[in-house]
Amino acid sequence: MSEYINVTDTFGCDVFNDSVMQERLPKKVYKELKRTIEEGADLTMEIADVVAHEMKEWAIEKGATHYTHWFQPLTGVTAEKHDAFITAPMENGKVLMSFSGKELIKGEPDASSFPSGGLRATFEARGYTTWDCTSPAFVRHDEGGCTLCIPTAFCSYTGEALDQKTPLLRSMQAINVQAVRLLRLLGNTTSKKVIPSVGAEQEYFLIDREKWQQRKDLIYTGRTLFGAMPPKGQEMDDHYFGTIRQRIARYMKEVNEECWKLGVTAKTQHNEVAPAQHELAPIYAPVNMAADQNQLMMRILKRVAHRHGMYCLLHEKPFAGLNGSGKHNNWSLTTDDGINLLDPGKHPHENVQFLLVLTCILKAVDEHADLLRESAANVGNDERLGGQEAPPAIISVFLGEQLEDVLEQLINTGTATHSIKGEILDTGVKTLPDFRKDATDRNRTSPFAFTGNKFEFRMVGSKDSISECNVVLNTIAAEVFRDTCDRLEKADDVMAEVQNIIKEYATQHQRIVFNGNGYSKEWEEEAKRRGLPNLSSMVEAIPALTTEKAVRLFESFGVFTRAELESRAEIQYEIYAKEINIEARVMIDMATKQIIPAVIRYTTVLANSINTVKAAGDIDVSVQMELLKKTSDYLHQTNVAMSKLKELVGQIQTQEEGQKRACFCREQVVPVMKALRRPVDELEMLVDKEMWPMPSYGDLVFEV
Ligand code: ADP
Numbered sequence: 242m243s244e245y246i247n248v249t250d251t252f253g254c255d256v257f258n259d260s261v262m263q264e265r266l267p268k269k270v271y272k273e274l275k276r277t278i279e280e281g282a283d284l285t286m287e288i289a290d291v292v293a294h295e296m297k298e299w300a301i302e303k304g305a306t307h308y309t310h311w312f313q314p315l316t317g318v319t320a321e322k323h324d325a326f327i328t329a330p331m332e333n334g335k336v337l338m339s340f341s342g343k344e345l346i347k348g349e350p351d352a353s354s355f356p357s358g359g360l361r362a363t364f365e366a367r368g369y370t371t372w373d374c375t376s377p378a379f380v381r382h383d384e385g386g387c388t389l390c391i392p393t394a395f396c397s398y399t400g401e402a403l404d405q406k407t408p409l410l411r412s413m414q415a416i417n418v419q420a421v422r423l424l425r426l427l428g429n430t431t432s433k434k435v436i437p438s439v440g441a442e443q444e445y446f447l448i449d450r451e452k453w454q455q456r457k458d459l460i461y462t463g464r465t466l467f468g469a470m471p472p473k474g475q476e477m478d479d480h481y482f483g484t485i486r487q488r489i490a491r492y493m494k495e496v497n498e499e500c501w502k503l504g505v506t507a508k509t510q511h512n513e514v515a516p517a518q519h520e521l522a523p524i525y526a527p528v529n530m531a532a533d534q535n536q537l538m539m540r541i542l543k544r545v546a547h548r549h550g551m552y553c554l555l556h557e558k559p560f561a562g563l564n565g566s567g568k569h570n571n572w573s574l575t576t577d578d579g580i581n582l583l584d585p586g587k588h589p590h591e592n593v594q595f596l597l598v599l600t601c602i603l604k605a606v607d608e609h610a611d612l613l614r615e616s617a618a619n620v621g622n623d624e625r626l627g628g629q630e631a632p633p634a635i636i637s638v639f640l641g642e643q644l645e646d647v648l649e650q651l652i653n654t655g656t657a658t659h660s661i662k663g664e665i666l667d668t669g670v671k672t673l674p675d676f677r678k679d680a681t682d683r684n685r686t687s688p689f690a691f692t693g694n695k696f697e698f699r700m701v702g703s704k705d706s707i708s709e710c711n712v713v714l715n716t717i718a719a720e721v722f723r724d725t726c727d728r729l730e731k732a733d734d735v736m737a738e739v740q741n742i743i744k745e746y747a748t749q750h751q752r753i754v755f756n757g758n759g760y761s762k763e764w765e766e767e768a769k770r771r772g773l774p775n776l777s778s779m780v781e782a783i784p785a786l787t788t789e790k791a792v793r794l795f796e797s798f799g800v801f802t803r804a805e806l807e808s809r810a811e812i813q814y815e816i817y818a819k820e821i822n823i824e825a826r827v828m829i830d831m832a833t834k835q836i837i838p839a840v841i842r843y844t845t846v847l848a849n850s851i852n853t854v855k856a857a858g859d860i861d862v863s864v865q866m867e868l869l870k871k872t873s874d875y876l877h878q879t880n881v882a883m884s885k886l887k888e889l890v891g892q893i894q895t896q897e898e899g900q901k902r903a904c905f906c907r908e909q910v911v912p913v914m915k916a917l918r919r920p921v922d923e924l925e926m927l928v929d930k931e932m933w934p935m936p937s938y939g940d941l942v943f944e945v
């Protein structure tokens with residue numbers, strides 16, 4: 242049926258990866274480049290010229306005509322500007338294909354067209370993209386031909402970060418330095434480097450493209466702004482891990498193949514909780530590569546859907562009442578010689594290094610819970626977090642029975658003497674093998690869960706870059722590692738001090754640990770008693786970026802300057818107000834041009850029917866009358882909410898830009914959007930389906 246593909250041959254075939262470099266670059270150049278990639282050594286222009294030349298030759302063999310510096314500005318999507326390899330025509334009218342080291346290393350997009358949150362006002366508009374040689378270049382094939390894509394960082398003329406990648410690379414440096422320092426103090430003399438590793442599980446919805454085209458809300462905002470629940474939702478739990486339908490299976494096959502060609506390790510795929518919802522997870526990689534690969538994966542998911550007559554929704558909450566989509570960010574710290582600092586081993590209670598790292602992370606998360614929450618804030622996630630299907634907006638850490646028990650022993654007695662063991666799983670069926678269970682069950686409701694040898698941060702929105710949360714994770718962990726090293730370096734007996742610190746951190750930050758049901762109302766109250774922040778919306782979360790505590794943290798590691806943080810907060814407020822403004826305008830447009838006219842047509846049909854039936858004789862028309870009355874009532878409510886919304890939308894631009902405008906949207910506009918949605922959804926349940934002007938939830942999610 243389907244043609245055979247050799248995965249080991251195709252994997253990475255469009256990537257200028259290590260084996261290609263080794264094969265094509267002169268030995269000396271290869272060595273120098275590796276030194277830059279692995280140790281951050283300076284790259285000379287001479288070396289860059291040779292690398293650029295070989296990269297170009299390789300790309301041309303693959304069919305490339307253009308190259309682009311591929312970067313991730315603060316718009317939330319990737320950006321690129323394409324240049325052909327051609328040079329000016331020679332005397333004979335011919336052109337050469339050329340690509341210099343300078344062109345590889347440095348690009349100059351006009352920074353003034355990208356969000357800079359005020360940095361632009363004080364600094365020049367000039368911006369530079371610089372080659373990130375730690376993430377491999379690749380060749381991309383699409384309708385526009387074939388392009389060599391060079392992953393880059395994007396900075397202003399004076400070096401301020403204007404993108405997601407620059408701070409991520411800075412934070413990787415920070416945690417590397419501090420984690421290696423900690424390892425040395427614990428007696429490790431061999432590891433040279435500590436790298437944050439991340440595997441991001443990507444959730445998405447697939448719907449039919451023709452139906453997508455019939456909904457302006459999906460087209461303009463990526464989510465439905467109106468829509469009544471179908472008679473069947475996800476309550477039967479029959480979609481989760483269910484058999485993948487053939488149309489979807491064909492799609493997934495092509496997605497995997499496209500991913501593999503680009504070196505993206507697409508690994509695990511399954512149906513998710515909601516109908517039409519799916520997930521794809523790669524194998525984890527160093528976080529800067531994981532972030533790039535996630536961007537590629539999202540693009541592939543979208544493009545392949547197009548080819549299959551479908552549309553891929555990456556929005557966090559495309560359908561009210563159905564599960565939203567997130568991106569679980571699995572994070573761990575690994576050394577260059579293969580040690581995972583978050584691996585508890587068989588006997589966690591004896592594993593001092595693990596316990597120290599673990600309690601450091603508890604402290605970091607407790608002290609900067611607001612920043613971690615902020616890193617997952619986007620407009621779509623406001624609809625998802627805390628909705629009984631995604632983690633609440635409160636940050637807490639799930640450790641599981643085994644580790645919680647070890648910590649309790651430490652807190653109570655200062656030492657831990659045993660670890661709870663996983664029991665043998667007995668199914669009661671002789672022919673099924675028995676095996677030892679994990680010592681700890683899973684918890685699906687925690688935003689930050691320890692899952693065996695990594696932490697899983699589950700708040701990130703499905704369409705967001707994973708960079709932001711990892712910048713925070715890396716930097717807050719670096720801070721606690723640094724302070725811990727400062728103490729250990731002063732101690733006479735390092736190992737005794739390590740024990741003290743573990744106990745101290747575990748005791749002082751116990752409040753962040755929560756193993757119960759994160760979806761429950763009781764937890765919200767309990768969290769309040771514990772003094773944990775509950776930042777329920779993006780607008781409330783943004784101020785975390787610019788607190789004195791945050792500025793001190795980021796400045797001390799050179800991850801962000803105060804100005805960069807302020808500019809990022811500014812951009813977030815701007816994005817919030819803009820997106821709400823668009824959503825509100827789309828609602829008004831749909832209500833005015835589609836919904837209200839359809840309802841009026843329906844009431845006319847009802848009224849005509851009443852008159853006709855009445856004229857035919859003395860027949861009871863109470864049903865039609867009641868329906869007409871109900872419909873007209875909801876129509877009236879719709880109109881009232883619409884007028885109010887129109888008025889408010891008119892006021893958005895008159896609000897002072899930034900926090901004020903965002904708050905106005907959150908506090909004034911969003912509630913009226915909800916008030917408009919309510920009667921419209923009621924109407925959808927009343928009006929003749931033939932007359933309803935757009936596909937219903939049922940049409941969208943059950944008929945893909
Ligand atoms: P699940 O959480 O659904 O059971 P897994 O635990 O197997 O699935 O993995 C989920 C994601 O976590 C995958 O992307 C995987 O590569 C990644 N992952 C596994 N181990 C680590 C690790 N040590 N560090 C970071 N990510 C990891």
Ligand code: MG
Binds near residue numbers: 442569697
């Ligand atoms: Mg998982």
